[in-house]
Structure formats: C-alpha cells, structure tokens
Amino acid sequence: MNLYEYQAKEIFAKYDIPTPRGKVVDGRSDLQKAFEIIGKDKFGMVKSQVLTGGRGKAGGIKAVDTLDQGLDAMQGLIGMKIKGFPVERVLVEERLKIKNEYFISITLDPEESLPVLLISPKGGMDIEEVAGEYPEAIGEYVIKLQADLPSFAMIELVKNLGFQRQLWGDLINITSKLYRAFCEKEATLIEINPLIETVDGKLIAADGRLNVDDNALFRQPDVSEYKQEFKDMVLKGKGVDYVDLDSGEVGVLCVGAGMTMLTMDLVAHLGSKARCFLDMSHGVNPAGFKAALDLLASEPDIKYVLVNMFGGLTRMDEIAKSILEAIDKFDGKFTKPMVLRLQGTNADKGQEIMREAGYQVCSELEDLLDRFKEMLREEK
Amino acid sequence: MSILVDKDTRVAVQGITGRQGSFHTRLMLEEGTNIVAGVVPGKGGQIFEGIPVYDTILEARLKQDINASIGFIPPPFAAQSILDAIDAGLEVVVSITDGIPIHDMLKVKDELKDKRTYLIGPNTPGLITPRQAKLGIMPSKAFKPGCIGVISRSGSLSYEVCDELSKANLGQSTVVGVGGDSIPGTTFADLIPLFEADSETKGIAIVGEIGGVAEEKAAKIIKEFCSKPVVALMGGESAPPGKAMGHAGAIVTRGKGTFKSKVEAFRDAGVRVVHKPKDLVQALNSLLSAHR
Numbered sequence: 001m002n003l004y005e006y007q008a009k010e011i012f013a014k015y016d017i018p019t020p021r022g023k024v025v026d027g028r029s030d031l032q033k034a035f036e037i038i039g040k041d042k043f044g045m046v047k048s049q050v051l052t053g054g055r056g057k058a059g060g061i062k063a064v065d066t067l068d069q070g071l072d073a074m075q076g077l078i079g080m081k082i083k084g085f086p087v088e089r090v091l092v093e094e095r096l097k098i099k100n101e102y103f104i105s106i107t108l109d110p111e112e113s114l115p116v117l118l119i120s121p122k123g124g125m126d127i128e129e130v131a132g133e134y135p136e137a138i139g140e141y142v143i144k145l146q147a148d149l150p151s152f153a154m155i156e157l158v159k160n161l162g163f164q165r166q167l168w169g170d171l172i173n174i175t176s177k178l179y180r181a182f183c184e185k186e187a188t189l190i191e192i193n194p195l196i197e198t199v200d201g202k203l204i205a206a207d208g209r210l211n212v213d214d215n216a217l218f219r220q221p222d223v224s225e226y227k228q229e230f231k232d233m234v235l236k237g238k239g240v241d242y243v244d245l246d247s248g249e250v251g252v253l254c255v256g257a258g259m260t261m262l263t264m265d266l267v268a269h270l271g272s273k274a275r276c277f278l279d280m281s282h283g284v285n286p287a288g289f290k291a292a293l294d295l296l297a298s299e300p301d302i303k304y305v306l307v308n309m310f311g312g313l314t315r316m317d318e319i320a321k322s323i324l325e326a327i328d329k330f331d332g333k334f335t336k337p338m339v340l341r342l343q344g345t346n347a348d349k350g351q352e353i354m355r356e357a358g359y360q361v362c363s364e365l366e367d368l369l370d371r372f373k374e375m376l377r378e379e380k
Numbered sequence: 381m382s383i384l385v386d387k388d389t390r391v392a393v394q395g396i397t398g399r400q401g402s403f404h405t406r407l408m409l410e411e412g413t414n415i416v417a418g419v420v421p422g423k424g425g426q427i428f429e430g431i432p433v434y435d436t437i438l439e440a441r442l443k444q445d446i447n448a449s450i451g452f453i454p455p456p457f458a459a460q461s462i463l464d465a466i467d468a469g470l471e472v473v474v475s476i477t478d479g480i481p482i483h484d485m486l487k488v489k490d491e492l493k494d495k496r497t498y499l500i501g502p503n504t505p506g507l508i509t510p511r512q513a514k515l516g517i518m519p520s521k522a523f524k525p526g527c528i529g530v531i532s533r534s535g536s537l538s539y540e541v542c543d544e545l546s547k548a549n550l551g552q553s554t555v556v557g558v559g560g561d562s563i564p565g566t567t568f569a570d571l572i573p574l575f576e577a578d579s580e581t582k583g584i585a586i587v588g589e590i591g592g593v594a595e596e597k598a599a600k601i602i603k604e605f606c607s608k609p610v611v612a613l614m615g616g617e618s619a620p621p622g623k624a625m626g627h628a629g630a631i632v633t634r635g636k637g638t639f640k641s642k643v644e645a646f647r648d649a650g651v652r653v654v655h656k657p658k659d660l661v662q663a664l665n666s667l668l669s670a671h672r
Contacts (some may be wrong), residue, residue, distance in 0.1 A: 076394055108482065108563070110592045110593060111593055111597075112636075113485070113486060113489035113490075113563050123511065145486060145487070145490055186481055186483045188482060211485065214485065215480060215482060216453075216481040216482070219456070219481075245619075245620060246620065255536055256535055256538070257534060257536075258533060258534020258535070258538075258587065258589055259540070261538050261589055262534075262537060262615040262616075263653075264618050264619065265615060265617045265618045265655060268618035271619070274618065281478075283479075290626075310539055310540045310543075311519075312505070312515060312517075312519040312522070312535070312536065312539045313519060330478025340483045344519065344522075344540075345519055345521075365540075365656065365658070
C-alpha cells in the first residue's frame with residue numbers, strides 16, 4: 001500500500017524525523033486551522049495529495065502568502081486531475097527557507113534480496129535524471145539485515161558524497177530513524193525527497209513517501225488505518241486485486257495476475273487499451289464479482305468488459321454462477337458490453353450456464369479476441 | 381528423467397490436516413506422489429490417508445527418510461515453516477502460501493545463502509513431474525509427461541501454456557512455478573542449468589513477465605550454458621511503468637525489469653519471444669524439429 005505524503009509524514013513524526021508544520025485539509029474550516037498552526041509569517045505551501053511523481057511540474061503545488069490565496073489554491077487543486085489521479089485533499093504546510101535539497105531512500109534490492117540505502121546531495125525534483133547523468137552523486141549501501149546502520153560506514157558514505165562535516169550528525173541520525181521505520185513498518189520503500197537544509201542549518205523532510213508491504217498489513221495496525229482511503233485496498237479486502245491504469249477503455253477481468261497482464265497486452269495489440277486490471281484470484285464468489293462489476297459500472301471511461309478465465313482449481317460453473325448472481329444484484333441490468341471466455345475445469349458447464357442466461361461465451365482465446373474485435377467495430 | 385522431483389522423491393506435507401492441505405494431499409497422491417509424512421504441530425501420532433503425522437519436520441525427517449516438503453501454511457507462520465524445512469536439510473521445499481510478508485522472506489533468503497535447498501515459491505502453484513510427482517496445487521489434467529521443461533512466474537498462465545503444449549503432444553519433463561512474489565526462492569537462472577543437464581528435456585519454455593530481473597539473469601545463463609532451444613512467453617508489454625500489477629514481483633524498478641530490457645536480453649541469448657500461448661507451442665515445435 002502506497003501512502004499519501006501526509007500519511008507518510010505522520011509516520012515520520014512518530015520516529016522523530018523532522019517534518020514541516022502543517023495539516024491535511026479538504027475544506028475551508030480545516031484550512032483556517034492549518035493557518036493557525038503554521039502562523040502567518042510562514043504561510044504557506046498548498047500541496048495536492050496524489051500518488052504520483054512530478055506533481056510540482058504538473059502544477060499540483062502552490063506557494064501562497066495569505067489565507068485568501070490559500071483558499072484559492074485549495075479550491076483550484078481539489079477536484080483537479082494530476083496524471084489521471086483526482087486530488088481529494090491538500091497538505092498545507094509552512095514555507096521553508098531552502099539552502100540545499102538532498103535525497104534519502106531505502107528500498108528493496110530484488111537482486112540481492114536485501115534493503116538498499118540510496119543517498120544523494122543532489123535531491124529535489126529530478127532525482128531520476130541525476131541517477132542517469134551523475135551516478136557518482138548517488139551513494140548506495142546494501143544493508144545486510146542488521147538491526148542498526150553501522151555508523152562508520154555511514155560516515156564514509158556521506159563523506160565521500162561531499163556532504164559538509166557539520167551535517168553528518170543530523171544526516172546519519174535521520175537515516176537511522178528512516179531505516180528503523182523501514183524495518184518496523186515493513187516498508188518496501190521509504191523516501192525523503194527533498195530533505196531540505198534550511199538557511200539556518202536544519203534538516204527537514206519536505207516530502208515523504210512510504211510504501212508498506214500489503215502482506216504485512218495484518219500486523220501493522222497504524223498503517224492499516226489508512227486502508228479505507230484507497231479503492232484498491234477496499235477491493236483487495238473482497239478478494240479482488242485491482243490496478244487502475246489511468247487511461248483506456250476496457251475493463252479486464254481474469255483469474256491470476258499473469259493471465260490478466262497477458263490479456264491486457266493482447267487488448268493493446270488489437271489497438272485498444274485496458275483501463276483497469278481486475279484479478280479475481282481470491283474473490284471467486286458473488287460478493288467478489290459484485291465488487292468488481294460495481295467498479296466496472298461506476299468508472300465512466302470503461303466502455304467494454306473483457307472476461308478471460310482459465311480455471312485450474314477455480315471451477316468455471318462456480319464462476320458463471322457467481323457472475324450471474326452479481327449481475328442479478330444490478331436488477332439484471334449490467335449494461336456495458338461484455339465478451340467472455342471460460343476455459344479449464346468444468347468449462348462446459350460454465351459456458352452452458354452463461355448461454356442459458358443469454359450471454360455468448362468463447363472457449364478459445366483466439367475466438368475471444370475475434371469477438372472483442374467485432375465488438376469494437378460495432379460500437380465505433 | 382526430470383528435474384528436482386520424480387516418483388522416488390520422499391515428500392512431507394506441512395499442514396496436512398488443514399482444509400487446503402488435506403484436499404491437495406489427496407490430489408497429489410492421485411498423481412503418484414510419494415508422500416511419506418505429514419507435519420502438524422500438536423497432531424503428531426495421527427494418521428491421515430495412511431500417512432503418519434508428526435509434530436515437527438525435524439521429527440518427520442528422523443523417522444522417515446524425507447527429502448522434500450510442501451507447505452500449506454497461513455501467511456503469518458509460513459516463513460517459519462520454510463525455515464524449519466531448510467533447517468531439516470531438505471533438498472526441495474515448496475511454499476504455496478500467497479501473502480508472506482516481504483520482510484519475513486528477507487530472513488528466509490538470508491538463511492538460504494549457504495544451503496543446498498531449492499525453495500520453490502512462495503506464492504506458486506508448485507512443481508510437477510507429470511504422472512510421477514506433484515508438489516503443488518495445479519490441475520493435473522493440463523499436464524502430460526514429455527520433453528519440455530517449463531518455468532513460470534504465473535500460475536494461471538502456466539496452466540494454459542501446459543494445456544496447449546499437452547494438446548499439441550508436447551508433454552513436459554518438469555514444470556516449475558517460481559511464484560509471483562518479488563523475493564522468490566529459486567529463480568529461472570537456478571533452473572536453466574538443471575534442465576540443460578536433464579537428458580529427457582529437449583526444449584525449455586519460459587513464462588515471464590515485467591518486474592524484477594529474473595528474465596535478464598536467465599538470459600545470461602542461457603547464453604553461456606544452454607544448448608537446448610528456449611522459447612519465452614512474455615507478459616506486461618502494455619503495463620505502465622511503476623505500477624505493481626498484482627504480482628508484487630512485477631514492479632518496474634530502477635530502469636531494469638522493463639518489458640523491453642527482458643525481450644532484448646532474451647533475443648540476445650537466442651531465445652524466441654512470443655505473445656500468445658499458441659505461438660509458444662508453434663515456436664517450440666519448429667525449433668525442436670530444426671534441432672533434431
């Protein structure tokens with residue numbers, strides 16, 4: 001689960017990692033409170049809360065001087081879409097007087113199966129470009145599952161990167177806290193970019209990212225509290241793995257992630273594009289399908305539904321019954337055009353059940369793609 | 381011949397009396413698997429389907445000459461059960477469990493470093509040498525004995541691919557699901573040399589996807605060591621970068637792991653890359669006849 005900036009910062013604060021003063025806001029009265037917390041001298045930055053990079057360049061961050069300007073900025077940002085992500089809230093924070101911008105990140109290195117620390121004196125918006133152009137400006141340290149970061153190795157690291165001596169202490173201190181949060185919160189990524197050095201020499205996490213392992217949420221109560229705010233996590237609770245693909249016109253519904261991904265590719269080869277990915281692996285029951293169909297029905301961009309199932313252990317007659325039961329809950333009116341393929345265990349029975357209910361079903365992948373092509377032609 | 385498991389593999393089932401464990405134990409027995417022990421803490425001394433049950437895997441190992449295990453264990457306890465099986469010195473350890481916390485797997489990988497154990501999974505349907513041994517939950521019907529070695533990150537796609545292969549009379553020597561997690565035990569690169577050394581395997585099918593570097597590493601090994609024809613079915617071409625597509629493993633990280641980098645690595649190693657299960661069968665067929 002990828003947390004919003006304000007949530008990541010709430011966790012940072014629990015580890016005494018310094019963050020700017022501020023408050024998450026979705027309305028006028030909260031904004032007033034944020035103004036009071038920050039004080040009018042340092043007011044303020046208004047930052048849209050979206051799970052995508054590059055929001056600054058996309059106009060998602062505004063600097064303001066007065067409460068009125070803050071209100072304008074908030075109203076302009078909420079409801080705006082940044083790279084397809086709608087802005088529902090803004091984080092209003094104090095304005096920092098910036099001297100330098102740094103970067104610290106801990107993530108998992110899949111090759112080593114170990115956490116890896118990345119740290120750079122060239123932080124800020126274009127860290128990916130820095131990584132490409134000046135790889136020597138990013139220090140890398142593979143952490144060998146120790147409880148704490150070894151301080152001598154850390155001193156070597158920041159020294160070699162050219163950090164000024166008076167910053168070493170604070171920098172290593174923040175890095176250690178970040179590593180502790182990474183381990184304790186079972187993160188897959190924890191990042192501060194930029195870590196700001198203010199003109200008076202303080203280090204403050206001006207932005208924060210925290211991605212927590214979904215599989216560990218059962219033992220991470222404080223992170224789990226954020227679950228309700230994410231559509232995909234709510235669906236996951238019903239056994240449906242959902243990925244929003246930001247643009248496209250087809251809802252792809254399969255059993256198994258590999259199957260879903262391949263089906264998306266085949267849709268793309270036919271000149272169309274999947275809008276979302278729904279893997280029913282853990283939700284083969286009427287409630288799971290109801291949740292999936294609700295989503296497909298509610299998303300206006302989705303014009304077609306493509307169901308491609310190859311059942312091993314999942315029985316196709318059960319799938320067919322579940323789909324029909326879910327459709328029944330729409331008063332029998334799930335109106336988006338749909339093509340279906342049911343193959344594998346009990347495919348004959350499943351196909352018969354769907355046909356009796358008036359749906360056309362394919363058994364071969366090629367037929368499904370042909371029928372999908374036909375559907376695109378008819379509708380366009 | 382085959383790789384990793386055959387009719388003589390002596391298997392312990394961890395969690396044999398649970399809902400999933402008992403169901404799949406019966407199906408594994410039907411496939412011919414030589415299951416000699418079950419392990420369920422607190423249920424030692426019971427008999428399940430004629431199989432003695434022990435409290436710990438170490439006890440099972442002492443009383444029965446087991447060399448492989450498969451675990452049906454809920455996520456919070458799965459890593460510990462894997463560590464127990466590694467500790468017991470088993471050669472093949474299969475973990476079906478979907479949802480093991482990643483930080484638990486870091487510890488498992490650390491433990492595996494100086495061991496000879498092949499951990500298959502987690503989050504895998506397991507592995508099967510058709511009609512000899514099935515340590516897994518895949519539908520037996522899709523598989524048939526033969527000469528193709530299959531390795532896959534996706535369960536559902538491996539069923540479809542093997543079903544197509546079987547229908548085209550290309551049976552399988554051994555089919556291994558390495559699992560969809562970002563931290564898998566055994567990887568493609570570990571398995572290629574085993575198939576290369578197996579006299580029965582004539583061709584290799586890889587079912588790969590975006591994310592991680594398993595395909596790139598496999599390509600390197602293939603280029604250096606593999607004389608047999610290899611075809612890869614690749615998924616995730618249309619996936620936007622930076623999105624996790626259900627499989628945690630399919631996260632595009634730090635410029636590596638993209639569809640393009642995988643396809644290029646495979647092509648450079650002489651691996652034919654295809655987009656549909658049917659094309660994979662065709663490609664293997666033509667390569668095999670050219671190879672003879």
